[in-house]
Amino acid sequence: MVGQGNSVxxxxxxxxxxxxxxxxxxxxxxxxxxxxxxxxxxxxVADEETISTSELLRLCARLMERPHACAGxxxxxxxxxGVLGRRADIERLCGSLVVxxxxxxxxxxxxxxxxxxxxxxxx
Numbered sequence: 001m002v003g004q005g006n007s008v009x010x011x012x013x014x015x016x017x018x019x020x021x022x023x024x025x026x027x028x029x030x031x032x033x034x035x036x037x038x039x040x041x042x043x044x045v046a047d048e049e050t051i052s053t054s055e056l057l058r059l060c061a062r063l064m065e066r067p068h069a070c071a072g073x074x075x076x077x078x079x080x081x082g083v084l085g086r087r088a089d090i091e092r093l094c095g096s097l098v099v100x101x102x103x104x105x106x107x108x109x110x111x112x113x114x115x116x117x118x119x120x121x122x123x
Contacts, residue, residue: 013053015096018046021119024112028104037107044099047112047119053093063120 020028028045032038051059061067104110114122 013094015052015094016050016098017053017056018050018097018099019056019116020046020112021114021116023114023119023122027113028108028110031108031110035108035110037109041107043104043107044101045104045110045112046099046101047114047116049116050098051116059117059120 024047025045028043032043
């Protein structure tokens with residue numbers, strides 16, 4: 001959508017999302033291969049900072065050198081989602097999803113070395 005320059009009705013989303021770049025994921029995997037604290041337990045990993053859906057769309061548009069047009073309709077769409085039987089889908093899209101990586105840090109000492117902006121700009 002953003003790459004084609006289309007208007008996206010997600011500009012009013014003020015949520016927070018945890019993401020992990022491929023560079024940070026690889027760095028974490030390398031750390032875990034040589035760290036006994038990573039053995040036998042699932043680890044939660046994410047980039048240090050969180051980002052909202054609307055911020056992510058603006059970042060993608062800027063990196064693709066496209067104009068961004070994020071209309072603010074998501075908050076208004078939630079009641080309509082119930083009428084259409086899609087309330088859960090709208091809540092998942094507009095809601096926050098932030099993971100806690102503290103246990104991973106305590107077990108392995110790993111922190112994401114690249115920022116979200118640096119990771120996204122690397123091509």
